[in-house]
Amino acid sequence: MNATFMPILYSFRRCPYAIRARLSIAASGEQVELREILLRDKAPEFLETSPSATVPCLKADDTVIDESLEIMLWALQRADPESWLRPEEGDLDEMLAQIADCDGPFKRNLDRYKYDTRYPDADRETEQAGAADFLWHLERRLTDRPWLFGSRGSLADYAILPFVRQFANADRSWFDSQDWTSLKAWLEAFENSSRFQSVMSKWSPWRAGDTPVFFPSEANPTS
Ligand SMILES: N[C@@H](CCC(=O)N[C@@H](CS)C(=O)NCC(=O)O)C(=O)O
Numbered sequence: 001m002n003a004t005f006m007p008i009l010y011s012f013r014r015c016p017y018a019i020r021a022r023l024s025i026a027a028s029g030e031q032v033e034l035r036e037i038l039l040r041d042k043a044p045e046f047l048e049t050s051p052s053a054t055v056p057c058l059k060a061d062d063t064v065i066d067e068s069l070e071i072m073l074w075a076l077q078r079a080d081p082e083s084w085l086r087p088e089e090g091d092l093d094e095m096l097a098q099i100a101d102c103d104g105p106f107k108r109n110l111d112r113y114k115y116d117t118r119y120p121d122a123d124r125e126t127e128q129a130g131a132a133d134f135l136w137h138l139e140r141r142l143t144d145r146p147w148l149f150g151s152r153g154s155l156a157d158y159a160i161l162p163f164v165r166q167f168a169n170a171d172r173s174w175f176d177s178q179d180w181t182s183l184k185a186w187l188e189a190f191e192n193s194s195r196f197q198s199v200m201s202k203w204s205p206w207r208a209g210d211t212p213v214f215f216p217s218e219a220n221p222t223s
Contacts, residue, residue, distance in 0.1 A: 007032045007060035009071075009215065010046045012039060013203060016162035017068035021056040022199040023158045024072035026216050028079045032058070034215035035206035045208055069099060072159060084158065088150025095149060095156035102160045106134040110163060114170040128174075131167055135183055138164070142182035146189075161190045 009025065009032040011018040025032055037046050037055050050057035050066055058065040058074065065071050076085050085092055109131035112122035138160070141148055148156045164187055168175040176184070190196055203213060 005061075006212075006214075007058055008035060008049075009033070010035050010037050010050060010055050010057040010059075011203075011215075012037050012055045013200065015039075015055050016166050017054070018056040019162040019199060020159050021058070021068045021071040021075075022215065023162075023195065024075045024084065024155075026195060026199055027082050027084060027158070028075040029081060030075050030078055032215050033212045034203060035213075036203035038205045041205075043206060043208070069103070069159060072155060076155065082152070084153070084155045087148075087154040087156070088152065089145070090149050092155070095154060095159075098148065098156045099159045101134060101137075102163055106131055106167075107163060109134070110167050110170070114166070132178070135164070135167070135178075135180060138186075139180045139183040142186050146182075146186065157186075157190075161187065165191065 007030070009021065011022060011034055013036065022034075035043070035046065037043060039055070042053060046055075046057065047053055049059050049064055051064070052066050054066065056068050056071055058071045060074070065074055073085075080086070087095060109127045112119045113124055113127035113131055116122045116124040116127065138148065145151060147153050148160070164183070168187060198216065201217075206213070
């Protein structure tokens with residue numbers, strides 16, 4: 001593919017929304033030009049492209065996709081060799097409902113727990129307890145199956161895992177001391193997976209005129 005026409009992904013390595021977008025692009029076998037954005041010094045080309053000035057943002061031809069979940073669906077609707085959109089149990093609507101619980105109430109609790117000093121009205125323990133309710137819900141699902149919708153990973157797992165990881169890392173010793181056997185095994189399997197490692201390479205911040213960086217760096221041989 002000519003690099004000029006390759007979709008462009010504005011990304012930030014550590015952002016959980018960008019991680020979920022990269023995971024789905026890697027699973028789809030699509031290849032994009034990756035432009036690493038520094039949130040404290042956003043490149044003007046990124047600001048011209050992203051209406052919300054948030055990462056991830058995908059530009060493909062005349063289309064701009066500014067929401068991470070929509071980028072996941074864009075990639076997987078083009079190719080879904082691992083059947084992330086067709087889980088063994090349940091269906092896409094059920095997965096989207098789980099993801100909505102993550103992106104809504106859980107993410108709110110997570111932000112106010114992790115950055116409690118930025119939210120004067122936030123009580124860290126209340127936010128932690130609210131987040132724990134969601135994690136107990138996941139734990140109960142994962143007790144009966146290794147992934148949220150069966151014996152293999154799906155859209156829901158890969159959309160939610162980056163946020164559970166962020167929550168765990170906010171206070172790892174507290175997280176590790178909780179009785180979430182299945183949830184911890186699920187997170188550990190993800191963190192140790194070659195898929196996760198492969199989307200966490202270190203990229204230098206992008207500037208106009210740089211030699212394009214492709215993601216994944218090698219096109220998937222099965223695509
Ligand atoms: N709804 C967006 C949210 C993305 C988002 O909030 N990303 C954060 C980084 S993790 C961001 O870009 N924040 C803008 C900033 O910090 O200036 C999505 O799902 O893609």
